[in-house]
Amino acid sequence: MTREAARLERIIGVVLRTGVAVSSACLAFGLLLSLFGAADLAAAVMNVGVVVLLVTPVARVVVSIVEYAAARDWTFVVLTAIVLVELAASAVFALVFNKRL
Amino acid sequence: MPVVTPSLAFLIFAAGAVSGGLGALLGIGGGVFLVPFLNLGVGLAYPVAAAISLATVIATSTSVSAGRAGKQLINIRLGMVLEVATAAGSLLGGVTAQFVAASVLQKLFGVVAIVVALIMVGRLNRRNVILDPAADPGLLGGRFHEHESGGTVTYQVKRLPVALLASFVAGNVSSLLGIGGGVIKVPVLNAWCGIPLRAAAATSAFMIGVTATAGAVIYYGRGELTPALAAAAVLGVQVGSWGGMQFGARASTKWLKLLMAAVLFGLAIMMFVRGGR
Numbered sequence: 001m002t003r004e005a006a007r008l009e010r011i012i013g014v015v016l017r018t019g020v021a022v023s024s025a026c027l028a029f030g031l032l033l034s035l036f037g038a039a040d041l042a043a044a045v046m047n048v049g050v051v052v053l054l055v056t057p058v059a060r061v062v063v064s065i066v067e068y069a070a071a072r073d074w075t076f077v078v079l080t081a082i083v084l085v086e087l088a089a090s091a092v093f094a095l096v097f098n099k100r101l
Numbered sequence: 102m103p104v105v106t107p108s109l110a111f112l113i114f115a116a117g118a119v120s121g122g123l124g125a126l127l128g129i130g131g132g133v134f135l136v137p138f139l140n141l142g143v144g145l146a147y148p149v150a151a152a153i154s155l156a157t158v159i160a161t162s163t164s165v166s167a168g169r170a171g172k173q174l175i176n177i178r179l180g181m182v183l184e185v186a187t188a189a190g191s192l193l194g195g196v197t198a199q200f201v202a203a204s205v206l207q208k209l210f211g212v213v214a215i216v217v218a219l220i221m222v223g224r225l226n227r228r229n230v231i232l233d234p235a236a237d238p239g240l241l242g243g244r245f246h247e248h249e250s251g252g253t254v255t256y257q258v259k260r261l262p263v264a265l266l267a268s269f270v271a272g273n274v275s276s277l278l279g280i281g282g283g284v285i286k287v288p289v290l291n292a293w294c295g296i297p298l299r300a301a302a303a304t305s306a307f308m309i310g311v312t313a314t315a316g317a318v319i320y321y322g323r324g325e326l327t328p329a330l331a332a333a334a335v336l337g338v339q340v341g342s343w344g345g346m347q348f349g350a351r352a353s354t355k356w357l358k359l360l361m362a363a364v365l366f367g368l369a370i371m372m373f374v375r376g377g378r
Contacts, residue, residue: 016167027332046328057310086188090315
């Protein structure tokens with residue numbers, strides 16, 4: 001395993017751990033709030049947790065593109081960039097055209 | 102929107118724990134269990150169940166991969182290549198839904214699951230590992246330390262187009278069914294593409310976060326993702342995936358293959374039940 005690959009794996013680990021920690025903390029706190037009746041605040045906090053959860057895999061893809069670019073591994077820059085475009089496109093298509101799943 | 106009571110939240114927390122445990126063991130999101138449980142067992146509408154399931158798939162993928170990053174079990178390069186196919190599959194998932202009736206798709210899926218399960222059982226004693234440490238893993242292969250054989254195992258990736266096709270199909274059915282698609286990728290990567298079960302599971306777990314995100318965003322945008330229920334399920338996943346990872350490194354490959362085959366048979370039954378209605 002090359003040094004760049006080990007570094008990428010470490011950075012991806014940091015991104016994923018941060019995403020899990022932040023979203024879990026928000027979701028747990030929100031769930032507790034909702035049990036004690038603070039419905040509006042609970043919904044807002046849980047919403048943040050859900051959004052962080054959804055953003056984490058996307059952030060992992062973005063970080064990979066940056067790291068592959070820094071390592072001048074253009075094949076993988078292109079491949080991961082395609083993944084990002086596909087993710088963006090599926091969200092846009094679905095939300096704009098509101099197709100049935 | 103379903104009414105969220107503490108007992109419902111706890112039930113969904115427990116179901117999330119089971120999904121997370123299976124995710125850590127087999128590299129699948131566990132949506133295969135969660136969707137029928139929430140839909141048929143708890144009585145949530147299919148889109149609501151699928152949305153919660155996709156949220157847990159992301160959580161499983163993220164926490165399992167975070168726990169494993171740095172241990173070289175995840176084949177990140179292979180994962181990135183296959184993600185191109187799986188994300189393309191997700192993108193075209195809506196198109197597939199327009200042209201193929203859901204019931205046809207589900208029955209087809211059931212048949213495929215049974216065939217793959219039988220192949221898994223037939224290959225119980227065959228291993229994809231090369232124990233020679235000097236062996237060349239090739240462009241996309243890898244090597245990792247395995248507890249079971251007590252050494253570093255090396256593997257080469259065979260039949261990349263088959264792996265790409267399986268990833269495409271996995272992405273294609275993901276948003277439609279509310280699953281991550283690991284249940285399709287892991288057996289195919291193991292049976293046909295030369296990848297050891299543990300590496301296939303870790304790489305699949307890494308990829309399903311991206312697969313599920315495409316679908317989850319759609320449900321979230323439509324307001325079908327209930328935050329409180331997703332919260333309960335996702336927290337369950339954290340507990341379950343931690344437990345699964347502790348157990349997974351010690352479990353034998355043979356046992357994991359039998360568990361995977363059992364999951365596939367369960368999936369087939371679920372598909373026939375849904376497809377028949």
